[in-house]
Amino acid sequence: MSAGTAKLNVTVAEVKPINELVTRFKFVRTGGGDLPTFSGGAHTVVEMEDGGQTRLNPYSLMSDPADRGAYMVSVRRDDEGRGGSLFMHNNVKEGMEMVISNPVNLFSLDLRAKKHLMLAGGIGITPFIAQMHQLSHTNGLFDLHYSVRTASLGSYAEELQAQYPNRVHVYHDDQDERINLEELLDTQPLGTHIYVCGPKGMIDWVHKTAEELGWPREAVHSEEFLAPASGQPFEVKLAQSNKVIQVGEHQSLLEALEANDVDAPYLCRGGACGQCETTVIECDGKLVHYDHWLTDEQREAGKLIMPCVSRFEGKTLVLDQ
């Protein structure tokens, strides 16, 4: 859905550092009142007014979905990134008013599952915290296996172990602890669904291992938000709105469209949902695809691009926008 629809005005009620990299933010509705309920695994897109630039970053909701009083998200600081997480860490203070989107779930539980097996890496823990809240209200069966770099960087690990004893298993990289995935998958009851959220390598590893062990594709769920990649600036012609726009080095094509008042559709802004898919009318150069949405055949055909993460290198690009 495009900008301007289904937004929530919120006030920052708490900014709490969790460890040296992760800070937690609590939002309440500006002027009071309930926030919408949501389902575990949902994210919200947080709008940031950073100088003259509007940044829109998706963050998984980690609070109890049944708690309509407040939403919580955790943001990991990325010093090499384009600045969204740094803005959250450095500029967002208690009492500040912000705009966030209604919750959107691209990583929802399959409620048919007899058991939910959750595999988290690093900051990928956050959607699972909301899902575990949701499942405990309905006596759902789950296990969480959580891989962290060190104990001090393992956000929420101790709290979760205390809250769900025997269901939460933490693995520390610096102590050479590793999830024994093959054995874990082999010992699950029939009807188990697997959920993985973490670094790309971990997601690929889980999909590949499950496939090799004969798990049905539909029983393995993953979520990975990509941050838009930086790259060479480029120029785009827009056929519908009859504009020529410039995409900056650290700007995504979608952000450039928005900065030029083009009402482009989006949902996840991370190359996953397909909402921003745009038709390429003319391309003299190379489309640089970073999304998870287009198939290999579609990429080869070169007729579609996902402006939220993908870029262009070459002479002329004309989009149906």
Added chain:
Amino acid sequence: MTIQFNDETFRDDFTFRNSPEAIKRFPFPFHEDSYMYSVNLEPHVALKRPGSPFEFAFDVDEHYVSEMADRAKVLADDPLRCQSLPHMTLAGWDLVEYIMEAKARDYPDLFELHKDGDRWRWINKPLGIDDTFTFLDESTLPYGPMEYITRQTQGDFALLDQRDDNLWMDAGMVTTQADWSLDFDIGMNFFEWHAPVPKAHEMGIFVRALKFLLNLQQGAPVRRLNWTMTVNPLLDTSPENYHKWGEMKSKLTMDNIGEKQHLRVELQTLFRLPRSNAICFPIRCYLCSFNDLVSVPKWGRRLHRVIRDLPEELAEYKGFIANRPLMIEWLSQYDDGAPTSDGIFPDE
């Protein structure tokens, strides 16, 4: 109460009637003088048109009490009209919350919802209900959550689970349907249950519609109008009861068609359900006799043109191809060839 509820029947003696006010607010489905499928979804936001069926999330009208009595009869004869697969219980609670909050907000003189934590008190004055229950505890309601609230809400309901990039019809309350069966469709995915629809597949409509719906956002519901034809004001035109109503279609004459033939319009809305991430698909049926329709001159002219020019396969699929010549002959009396204004509403 602000609405005067009719005491009427949708079977046997067919005492169903639309008041003059109900005719004026009928959701006439044709915005121009011809009709073809399209992905005609628009945001389901309140229309600044007081009294229109698009004013609120769930429209309550003069037929409410009698429609609920008809639903209870259908369910007594055939309990399989209401089904919910086990994983859809949470979506049922979503629906309880959504409808109760909307009706209490939009019709405060008819419905009240009082919450004390998880203890909820629900007052439905038109149906004389005053129940207190525990939210998310099925044992505190007389039926499952979806059945409980849809026995009190006009329109059929399909609850669609979202998984594997598809939508699955895994729960529903379906007693006022245009010749389809929940018992047959339950568990099917979006493409399976739409398989009988002609033409739309070649037009790529279902692929586009599914992609749109998978991204349907919480807080941003959409709606569309669909339509067909029904002889006599029957709510229950189900395949299960075709032997009862099918033969009525062969009883039309020039003398009785104005009274017996009804345009059947479905106001279809789609809401994202927040707790379960399922999609709620209400299909609300409105009936209006040809006599009442042609009392609005714009609608008489336009209905004649639409029925006359409709592609064969659509008239066949909608089940009125045999009566079409008679309809056109009767409706032509109300079409003087004058131009019609854009949009669905009567001219002021």
